[in-house]
Amino acid sequence: MQHAMIQLQDICRTFVVGDQEVRAMDHVSLTVRQGEYLSIMGPSGSGKSTLLNIMGLLDTPDSGTYLLEGKDVTRLQDKELASIRNRKIGFIFQFFHLIPRLTARQNIELPLLLAGVGKSERQKRSSSLLERFGLATRSHHRPEELSGGQRQRVAIARAVVTRPAVLLADEPTGNLDRESGNEIVELMEELNRDGLTLVVVTHDQNIGTRARRTIEVVDGRISLDKVVP
């Protein structure tokens, strides 16, 4: 049995929309083990993105405890949170969120730049990822010159360039055609086989069911937690 990577205990998160309170997380407890492949499914507005944001330390719960690799990260200062996001967590988004002015390589190196990694080390790491993800010939292209699948591969390279422990993907295939989407999923699964903990939020049943473990979120609660043996 692998040790726990993410431990959420009794997490609550409430948003105020207009004059209504929306309970996006309602006493959620969840443990994700190191190297696990978890998909989070559920209808729109069910709170699955909130769950991912909390896991990614982009959002802080109103109550409950979050242990990342056994360390309590629930009440940390901005600077520490930023540092953990940088080193431990990789993000992939539906809309890629690449910076249009930067080339593929510069986009990949961005987290290293923020972490203050030296130029030669940055180049070494980005080169090896460009090579591995089949982007070697595209390294000097800007996002607008790349296809959707290529953009998402750049985004994945950016997410893993700091060698994080967890990869969090929010609808990574939502903006791609089926073929590119499959490529992206295979790429993420390959990274997962190498030991990276993978959490994917998706609508797509096909992708959702490929994960070894699937949870379903409805109205801020985990309604289903299914592990494929």
Next chain:
Amino acid sequence: MLLAMSIGVAAVVLLTGIGNGARGYIVNEFSSLGTNLIIVIPGRAETASGTLSTLAGRTPRDLTLDDAKALTRNSRVTRVAPLNIGEMSAARGRRERQVPVLGSTASFLKIHHLQMSRGTFLPEGDATLARPVCVIGNKISRELFADQSPLGEQIRLAGYRCRVIGVLEGQGRSLGMDTDELVVVPVAFAQMLLNTESLFRILVEVQHSEAIDKVKTFIGDTIRQRHYGEKDVTIITQDSVLATFDTIFQVMTVTVAGIASISLAVAGILIMNVMLMSVSQRTAEIGLCKALGAARGQIMLLIVSEALLLSAFGGCLGLALGLAGARIASWLYPALDATPPFWAIGAALGTALLTGLIFSLMPARRAAGLDPILALSRR
């Protein structure tokens, strides 16, 4: 925004340049009057002109030629030139015009750094001798003698005949006197022409500037002795006059700084708006950087350094504009050396950068405070 910034910087650079040039011009003007000079003026307050002082009556307390002579009795005094000024008609044949007439001695040439174009200046020797000779300015020479040589010719000054012995080199205006339009005669002759025994003022040239204070005391003591125990003269040194001008230019510089600070404040507000706009345009990017692990400080640094870059660019543009303007001003008025001082350039650029810094802090804080989830949820 860049424009406002550059106008601010350009204004400072250009105006201080011109101010500096004007100051240099005036300092230069004074040194053309003669360095290490002390001016002795009769009375506690200055009289408006030579004619007025003569009208005021010949009291025993007026400065006289003997006073001037007494002032030479000090080893630190190199030259003394008594001075009388009046205006009268100068005529030759039927040509006649009003001219300023200056009565002095041979020392005046050296003290005032004048150059002779032709002939000789006033003869050395006894100042009390009213020799009917004169030295005339270039323009007077042309007007009275056309292309002929005036040397040795006679002209009439207020009806008195007098022989031209020299022509002054044209040096343009100097402290309200145009040497081109001047007639210089021996001081005693001028006193006769003006019907006075008093002097308009006495110029005393001192060996070196360190001796000025001692000579001032000497002059005061000498005059007091000769004037029945009353020091009824005003003693002016160039230093004191220059100090007055310095004060004027300081006030001017402060004014310029005020104007510049207004335009820099405008530039600052514009910078703030530009940066706010750029922050809201790049909300997604900033959110992304936060998700990728940028701390608040890093985001702020990013925004502030961008603003600094913008203001540095604007500042340099303004500097170029200002220097070009100063160059043009120097070219239009060659007498004015409108080179802005280094401190002004530094201060202008420094203020531009400071403005950029201060006014980008607010947008930077806003950017740093962005919620990454909201920022990223936008497309």
